[in-house]
Amino acid sequence: MKQQHSFFKRNGLVLTFMGLMLITLLGQTFTGWEEVNEERQQKGQLIFSFSEYLHSGHFIQATFENWESEFLQMGMYVLLTIFLFQKGSAESKSIDKFEEVDREPVIHPNAPWPVKKGGIILAIYKNSLSLAFLMLFFISFFLHAYGTMKDINEEGNKLVTYWQVFSENRFWFESFQNWQSEFLSVAAIVFLSIYLRQKGSPESKPVDAPHSETGK
Helix, strand or coil: CCCCCCHHHHHHHHHHHHHHHHHHHHHHHHHHHHHHHHHHHHCCCCCCCHHHHHHCHHHHHHHHHHHHHHHHHHHHHHHHHHHCCCCCCCCCCCCCCCCHHHCCCCCCCCCCHHHHHCHHHHHHHCCHHHHHHHHHHHHHHHHHHHHHHHHHHHHCCCCCCCHHHHHCHHHHHHHHHHHHHHHHHHHHHHHHHHHCCCCCCCCCCCCCCCCCCCCC
């Protein structure tokens, strides 16, 4: 008989990270609200109420600037690990042997419904993880641009339209400074997992695995 587990045991990883995200988002929101109001007071501008701050360019830009880079990182990681390798890394497929993730899907009783449906539905489903991350990236990217436009206009120094934001150095600086840090973090885990271990983590090779062993 299959062992029954509690809801948290079955979903602990997602629940914990979502909880941490909400706590840190609240921290970002309250400190950002105080920061932008200090700047507006110094300029002799009206301060934002808390609800007004949640629609402000400052909040929208700061939030989606970060989400954009995270979704780009994960989307690129999923795509590039299809055909790029790193010998010895737990984050890479094996260079020498065929991997289960590369086999064509087989219909069986517990297969997801798109596998049973086949055709275009299956074709989309086979790439749905990378497509989802890239879609979330583009949504966040354009909301980041909207937030930057609002923030520039609320500062009162000049007015820009939505499409003019894409020619602003500020917008690209905000993007590039986040993108480079995300790519660095992926490179770090790919490289460090060659030589370092974490017992019990699926992101690490077994502690006694040789450095040259590739994959988990």
